[in-house]
Amino acid sequence: MPKPLWLLVIGMVINVTAASFLWPLNTIYMSQELGQSLAIAGLVLMCNAGAGVIGNLIGGVMFDRIGAYRTIILSIWITIISAFILAYNHTFFYYATLMVGLGFGSGMMFPAMYALAGKVWPQGGRKSFNAMYVAQNVGVAVGTALAGIVASISFDWIFLANGLVYVGLLLFVMTTFRSFASSREKSGATTNVFEQNQAIRSKRPLIALLILCVGFFICWVAYVQWQSTISVHTQNLGIHLKQYSVLWTVNGAMIVLCQPFIAFIVKRWVPTLKVQIYVGLAVFMIAYFVLTQATIFSMFLIAMIILTIGEMFVWPAIPTVAHQLAPEGKAGFYQGIVNSVATGGRMFGPFIGGVLADAYGMETLFYVLGSMFVLAFVTTAFYDRVLLTKRSEMFANKGMM
Numbered sequence: 001m002p003k004p005l006w007l008l009v010i011g012m013v014i015n016v017t018a019a020s021f022l023w024p025l026n027t028i029y030m031s032q033e034l035g036q037s038l039a040i041a042g043l044v045l046m047c048n049a050g051a052g053v054i055g056n057l058i059g060g061v062m063f064d065r066i067g068a069y070r071t072i073i074l075s076i077w078i079t080i081i082s083a084f085i086l087a088y089n090h091t092f093f094y095y096a097t098l099m100v101g102l103g104f105g106s107g108m109m110f111p112a113m114y115a116l117a118g119k120v121w122p123q124g125g126r127k128s129f130n131a132m133y134v135a136q137n138v139g140v141a142v143g144t145a146l147a148g149i150v151a152s153i154s155f156d157w158i159f160l161a162n163g164l165v166y167v168g169l170l171l172f173v174m175t176t177f178r179s180f181a182s183s184r185e186k187s188g189a190t191t192n193v194f195e196q197n198q199a200i201r202s203k204r205p206l207i208a209l210l211i212l213c214v215g216f217f218i219c220w221v222a223y224v225q226w227q228s229t230i231s232v233h234t235q236n237l238g239i240h241l242k243q244y245s246v247l248w249t250v251n252g253a254m255i256v257l258c259q260p261f262i263a264f265i266v267k268r269w270v271p272t273l274k275v276q277i278y279v280g281l282a283v284f285m286i287a288y289f290v291l292t293q294a295t296i297f298s299m300f301l302i303a304m305i306i307l308t309i310g311e312m313f314v315w316p317a318i319p320t321v322a323h324q325l326a327p328e329g330k331a332g333f334y335q336g337i338v339n340s341v342a343t344g345g346r347m348f349g350p351f352i353g354g355v356l357a358d359a360y361g362m363e364t365l366f367y368v369l370g371s372m373f374v375l376a377f378v379t380t381a382f383y384d385r386v387l388l389t390k391r392s393e394m395f396a397n398k399g400m401m
Contacts, residue, residue, distance in 0.1 A: 001131060004120040004180040011072075011173060012113055012135035013142070018079070018165035019106060020143020020248075021158050025151055026099075027228045027350065028235065033155055034092045042228060042354035044096045048103035049347025053340040055107020060115065060336020062108070064329055068116040069173075069181040071108060076170045078105030083163035090159055107343055111336040116181055118323040118331055126273070129323065130316040134255055141252020148245025204386050205325035209334060212383035213341040215376030216318050219281070220345020221352060222288065222369040223311070226304075228350035229357045229365065230291070239297050247304045254308045262312050273317045277380050280313030281373050288370040292363050 001009075026048075030041040055075070062071040082101030086094060117128045124131075150157045226247075234244050270276045287307040294300050319338050326334035356365045 001124070001127070002121050005117060005124070005128060005131060007176045007180075008113060008117055008120070009131055009135040011169065011177070012132055013139045014165065014169040014172060015106075015109060015113075016136045016139025017143040017146075018083075018139075018162055018169060019102075020140050021147045021150070021162040021165070022102070023227055025147060025155075025158065025231075027231050028241070029155060030092070030095070031232055032235075034095065036092065038229060038232060038354035038358055039351065042350035042352075044099060045228060045350040046347045047096065048099040049343050049345075049350075051100040051103035052107035052343035053347060055104040055109075056111050056336045056340035056343055058336075059108030060111035060332040060334070060339070063112045063115050063332025063335075067181065068112045068119075068332075069177050071112040072173055072177065072181070073170070075105045075108035075112070076166060076173065078108070080163060080166045080170060083159065083166055087156075087159040087163050090156070103343075107339070110339045111332055114319050114339065115323075115332040115335040118335075120180060126316060126320040129319045130259075132319075133316040134259060137252040137255035139252075141249050141256070144245050144248035144252070148242050151245075152242060205327065206334075206337075208383050208386045209322055209325050209337060211379050211386070212318065212321060213337065215277075215281070215379035216314075216338070217341050217345045218372050218376045219284065219314060220342050221349040222284065222372060223307070224346045224349035225353045225365070225369065226307070227346075229353040229362065230300075233357070233362050234297075234300060237295060239300070243297050247300060250301065251304055251308045254305065255312060258309075258312065262309075266313075270313075273321055274380060274384070276313050276317045278377065280310045280315075280317070281376050281380070283307075283310030283313065285370050285373045286310075288366050288373075292366045292370075 026045060027038070027041045030036040030044060031038060036044075059071055059075060062074075079102055082098045082105060086098040086102070089098075114129065114132055117132050121128045146161070147158060150161055231244060235241070266276060270279060283306060287303050287310060290299065290303040290306060294303055319335060322334040322338045323331065353365060356368060
């Protein structure tokens with residue numbers, strides 16, 4: 001990988017390490033420390049993710065118009081201010097309000113980093129986005145491991161640690177990113193994707209991406225339960241908080257250590273990105289079936305291992321497809337869509353899961369989640385039909401000439 005991509009990878013590790021001090025423990029903190037129900041906790045996380053959706057879209061557009069460097073710096077400042085206010089004021093009102101600020105700032109950062117990854121190593125293809133995905137999960141492994149230790153001492157220290165790591169990220173970006181991240185994308189000052197000169201060519205890839213993202217949204221609604229309802233479910237079963245943190249440490253460690261194994265499978269048996277997504281969806285379904293039978297830590301660990309294998313196929317594939325579909329000068333916009341859909345899943349997932357868990361129980365929730373992946377298979381199967389239709393029209397027009 002080129003040096004700029006390595007710097008991006010390090011930046012992503014620091015960013016996700018900071019975020020990982022909070023997100024696995026949000027529902028636990030609101031339910032056990034602040035006395036809120038699962039539904040209310042889910043509503044707060046929904047507002048946090050909603051701010052992230054807006055941040056994703058704004059961050060993607062800002063990448064195209066003013067460049068990655070200024071977009072990333074602004075987003076870090078927003079997270080730093082929110083994190084340090086939260087460190088000294090974490091009653092429920094402040095908690096709910098400042099989670100919106102953290103969601104918005106973090107949301108701006110991700111599409112800029114992903115679009116920049118495709119820009120600095122265009123010939124890398126899926127390797128660029130896989131590297132960023134691995135970096136995210138190194139951050140998850142480090143952050144959640146440290147969060148479990150810090151939380152066992154005092155929950156209050158979590159908030160301060162979160163802010164301090166974001167300060168470290170700001171210093172790192174200011175000293176390393178400017179040389180390769182300052183220029184804006186070519187054609188970035190154009191109007192929106194529907195108003196470009198080649199409108200038909202631009203609309204079809206966008207429609208294809210939106211169809212694919214329906215399934216991506218479903219995946220995230222299911223996945224985010226591990227950070228919300230499942231985290232509380234494990235506590236109710238008597239599983240210690242440190243053991244719950246170990247699940248995420250295993251998740252991050254697998255994603256790093258199993259890359260050669262996944263790369264071998266993809267190279268030998270997975271010829272296209274579509275097939276890669278199919279494999280991941282099938283593995284996801286197995287993970288949620290295992291959860292229906294889980295009552296002890298070892299079963300949750302098995303389910304997490306299976307889930308991790310599934311996400312190693314799906315998560316890097318979607319931004320790679322977005323990069324391939326994006327018209328020139330719209331890389332940030334397309335990555336913003338992908339990240340906003342993922343954040344949307346994180347927004348609605350905790351609330352939906354909390355309501356279903358409170359009303360019908362966890363086992364029913366797991367069966368519902370498993371069945372939802374059928375729709376994700378359908379959207380994956382049909383998303384590129386829009387592009388095939390365009391190609392067919394082109395060949396038909398040539399034949400009439």
